Structures are given as structure tokens and as C-alpha cells.
Amino acid sequence: MVNxxxxxxxxxxxxxxxxxxxxxxPGRITCFIGKSGAGKTTLLKALVDLVYxxxxxxxxxxxxxxxxxxxxxxxxxxxxxxxxxxxxxLTVLQNCMDPLRVHGLNVNDAKKRALDTLEQLGMKxxxxxxxxxxxxxxxxxxxxxxxxxxxxxxLLLDEPTASLDxxxxxxxxxxxxxxxxxxxxxxxxxxxxNFVKKIFDRVYYIEQGKIVExxxxxxxxxxxxxxxxxxxx
Amino acid sequence: MIAYISVIMKGITVxxxxxxxxxxxxxxxxxxxxxxxxxYLGSAKxxxxxxxxxxxxxxxxxxxxxxxxxxxxxxxxxxxxxxxAAACGAxxxxxxxxxxxxxxxxxxAIPRGQWDACATLGYPLSAQLKxxxxxxxxxxxxPALGGELxxxxxxxxxxxxxxxxxxxxxxxxxxxxxxxxxxxxxTIAGLYLVFSAxxxxxxxxxxxxxxxxxx
Numbered sequence: 001m002v003n004x005x006x007x008x009x010x011x012x013x014x015x016x017x018x019x020x021x022x023x024x025x026p027g028r029i030t031c032f033i034g035k036s037g038a039g040k041t042t043l044l045k046a047l048v049d050l051v052y053x054x055x056x057x058x059x060x061x062x063x064x065x066x067x068x069x070x071x072x073x074x075x076x077x078x079x080x081x082x083x084x085x086x087x088x089x090l091t092v093l094q095n096c097m098d099p100l101r102v103h104g105l106n107v108n109d110a111k112k113r114a115l116d117t118l119e120q121l122g123m124k125x126x127x128x129x130x131x132x133x134x135x136x137x138x139x140x141x142x143x144x145x146x147x148x149x150x151x152x153x154x155l156l157l158d159e160p161t162a163s164l165d166x167x168x169x170x171x172x173x174x175x176x177x178x179x180x181x182x183x184x185x186x187x188x189x190x191x192x193x194n195f196v197k198k199i200f201d202r203v204y205y206i207e208q209g210k211i212v213e214x215x216x217x218x219x220x221x222x223x224x225x226x227x228x229x230x231x232x233x
Numbered sequence: 234m235i236a237y238i239s240v241i242m243k244g245i246t247v248x249x250x251x252x253x254x255x256x257x258x259x260x261x262x263x264x265x266x267x268x269x270x271x272x273y274l275g276s277a278k279x280x281x282x283x284x285x286x287x288x289x290x291x292x293x294x295x296x297x298x299x300x301x302x303x304x305x306x307x308x309x310x311x312x313x314x315x316x317x318a319a320a321c322g323a324x325x326x327x328x329x330x331x332x333x334x335x336x337x338x339x340x341x342a343i344p345r346g347q348w349d350a351c352a353t354l355g356y357p358l359s360a361q362l363k364x365x366x367x368x369x370x371x372x373x374x375x376p377a378l379g380g381e382l383x384x385x386x387x388x389x390x391x392x393x394x395x396x397x398x399x400x401x402x403x404x405x406x407x408x409x410x411x412x413x414x415x416x417x418x419x420t421i422a423g424l425y426l427v428f429s430a431x432x433x434x435x436x437x438x439x440x441x442x443x444x445x446x447x448x
Contacts, residue, residue, distance in 0.1 A: 048353045049352070050349055050352065050353065070352075070355055070357065071355040071357075072355075073355065074354050075355065078353075081346060081350065085346035085347060085350035086350075087365050087369075088347075088369060089365065089369045089372070099354040099356070102354070102364070103355060146354070147354075150355070
């Protein structure tokens with residue numbers, strides 16, 4: 001379980017997140033929705049220490065995030081960027097193998113784990129391609145595979161459907177449902193309500209750096225006024 | 234000319250030796266300073282100091298730097314610096330200014346997302362640089378870096394100005410004996426062209442190695 005307590009993030013004297021508290025649960029997909037600039041991406045980035053946390057704390061399975069080493073943190077939380085950020089100088093297989101090598105696995109073990117993960121995501125046949133030779137949907141699956149190779153307990157995805165067509169979005173939904181079944185903690189920031197409606201277990205609505213509303217299950221969605229309003233805008 | 238082959242070979246050895254030494258020093262210093270002055274790692278103070286260094290190294294002609302290193306620096310320090318060491322040191326100082334700028338530009342051209350991806354995957358800084366950032370930067374800067382190394386090869390002829398018998402000086406010595414400059418200068422020019430072509434071939438091979446994802 002991931003617990004975010006009273007999180008405040010300020011960048012250049014501007015408060016991006018203001019006293020945010022939320023939680024992400026195992027085997028459930030938690031979505032963060034809100035308009036552009038609401039602070040969704042900043043919240044996910046704070047979870048992987050890509051932004052400086054001004055106040056508050058993040059606890060992962062009873063361990064403070066800032067007490068974890070750089071390396072250990074990456075084994076706990078996987079992060080898939082909006083524009084994927086695959087390493088352009090490495091092939092698909094190397095993109096998945098290299099982080100494992102950095103984490104101390106030998107070549108054979110790293111290769112086996114990378115190939116197994118790529119196979120799960122249907123990308124094994126593309127192992128020798130470079131990222132520039134792949135489509136957006138394929139790059140995203142490689143990015144998910146690269147994160148999953150480290151066996152994280154948490155997987156965060158920032159605007160995962162931003163550059164996907166409907167077919168790739170449907171494939172992503174299938175992948176995320178399979179990961180949810182494996183009890184992974186999944187956090188997603190998105191503005192794409194058609195996508196969110198298909199997969200969410202819990203939704204936080206963020207507005208101007210504050211959590212305005214939590215919808216704790218699809219059965220409660222009609223009672224969540226702010227979320228309803230956002231959907232219909 | 235055939236009678237002078239052994240002398241010319243000596244000159245070639247000095248030229249290539251000086252080039253090898255100065256290019257290694259220039260690449261090493263340039264890479265190090267380029268890394269620590271890039272926008273993601275360098276502090277404002279450090280970047281200012283390195284900018285000052287590159288301003289001096291690039292702003293003073295290599296010829297003048299060699300003269301300063303040979304005549305002024307030993308007088309200031311009160312030590313005797315051999316001509317070869319002074320000249321190579323000056324050339325390395327001058328060239329490092331350019332390679333620092335080239336490296337910094339190459340590293341700064343790498344998108345922020347590549348650094349962030351390394352961070353989220355738990356790469357320590359050394360692994361980020363060695364495995365991801367520098368290989369990508371080299372792809373961008375290979376032509377500029379190659380040009381600098383070729384320029385450095387030609388700049389070794391400036392060693393002649395403080396009496397080092399490298400290739401150009403060897404030619405001048407032969408001319409003073411034979412009083413027939415045309416074949417000597419043409420031979421020397423031809424040799425520089427051969428070395429440049431060889432270096433160009435090596436650089437082209439290196440560039441091709443970095444053309445990942447562009448088959």
C-alpha cells in the first residue's frame with residue numbers, strides 16, 4: 001500500500017500540490033483525474049522522487065520513501081512516462097536488460113527476465129528493434145516491460161493514452177487488467193475519461209493542486225459531483 | 234627525398250606522438266569539464282569558472298599559447314619545461330576549450346526525460362553517463378569532435394615554432410640543405426593529407442557505430 005500524507009510541492013515559489021493526502025491499494029487501479037496543470041503528473045513524479053517534496057511524507061508498505069536508497073526505490077516503484085523515455089541508444093531487449101544489469105543481475109538472468117517480460121506484453125519479436133523503429137503503442141508496451149522487469153510492487157503511468165489510438169488503448173486496458181489481477185498497485189494520471197471509466201477502481205479528482213473528491217468504486221460514481229461535472233465538461 | 238626517408242619518419246613520429254598525446258588529453262579534459270558544466274549537473278559557480286576557462290582557451294591563438302607555455306610559464310614558475318612538453322601542454326589546453334564546449338552542447342542536447350528515466354530505474358550517476366547519456370551525446374557530437382581532432386593534427390605543425398623537429402620542421406631543415414622547396418613542401422602536404430584521410434576514415438567508422446536506429 002502507498003500512503004501519501006499531507007504532501008506539498010512547490011516549484012519556483014509556486015505551489016503545485018497543496019496538502020495532498022491519498023492512498024494506492026494493491027490489486028486496485030487508482031486514477032488521478034483533473035484538468036491540465038491540476039498537479040496530477042507532479043503527484044506521480046513526487047512518488048518517484050523526480051520533484052522535491054516541500055512538506056509531507058510518502059509511505060510505501062510501512063517504509064518512508066525517503067529512507068529508501070535510490071536503487072531500492074526503483075525496485076519498489078515502476079514509472080511509465082507520458083512520452084515513454086525509452087533509451088534511444090539501446091534496442092528493445094537492451095532497454096529491458098540494462099536496468100537489470102545496473103541492479104546487479106548477470107547477463108543470462110537479465111536476458112531471461114527481460115525476454116519473459118517482453119513476451120508477456122507481446123513485444124518479444126521486436127527485441128532487436130530500436131525505439132525509433134517502433135510505433136507509439138509498441139514503445140509504451142516496452143516502457144511498461146522495462147518497468148516491470150524490476151518486479152516493482154507499484155506501477156505508475158503518466159497520461160498513458162495521450163499518444164495512443166483506440167486499438168492500442170484497448171490493448172493497454174487488457175494489460176492493466178492483467179497486472180491488477182497480479183495484485184500490483186497501479187496509479188494512473190489521465191484526462192481521458194473514456195479510458196478511465198474502463199479500468200478504474202478508485203478515482204481522485206484533483207483541482208489546482210488539491211484533492212477535491214475521491215470516488216471509491218464505480219458504484220459510487222453517480223454520487224461524486226465534481227467527477228460527474230468533469231466528465232460532462 | 235629518398236635519402237631523407239629516415240629523417241622524415243622521425244618527423245612523422247614526433248607529429249603523430251604529439252597529436253596522440255594532445256588528443257587524449259583534450260578528450261579527457263573536455264569530457265570531464267563538459268560533464269560537470271552541463272545544465273543538469275553543474276552548479277552556476279562551476280559553470281562560470283569553466284566558461285571562463287573555455288573563453289581563455291579559445292580566445293588566444295594556439296601559436297601564442299605555445300609561446301607563453303615555452304617562454305613565460307617556466308620563468309613564472311622557475312622551472313625548466315622541455316619544449317615538447319610545453320608545446321603539447323599548450324595545444325591540449327587550447328583544444329580542451331573546444332572539446333569542453335562540444336561535449337557540453339552534446340550532453341545538453343539529451344532530453345531531460347532520458348535523465349529522469351535513468352533516475353526512476355535506479356541508475357547511479359556513473360551508470361547514467363556511461364551507459365545512456367554519453368553514448369547518445371557522442372552520436373550528436375561525433376562530426377564536431379572529429380573536426381576538432383583533425384584540426385589538432387594540423388596544429389601540431391606549430392611545434393616547429395619553438396624548434397621541435399616535427400614533420401613541418403623536418404621539411405624546412407631538408408629545404409635549407411637542398412634549396413629545393415617544391416618537392417619537399419608537396420611531400421609534407423601530401424603526408425598531412427594522408428594522415429587526415431586515415432583519421433577521417435576512423436571517425437567515419439566511429440560515427441557509423443553510433444547511428445543506432447537509423448538502418
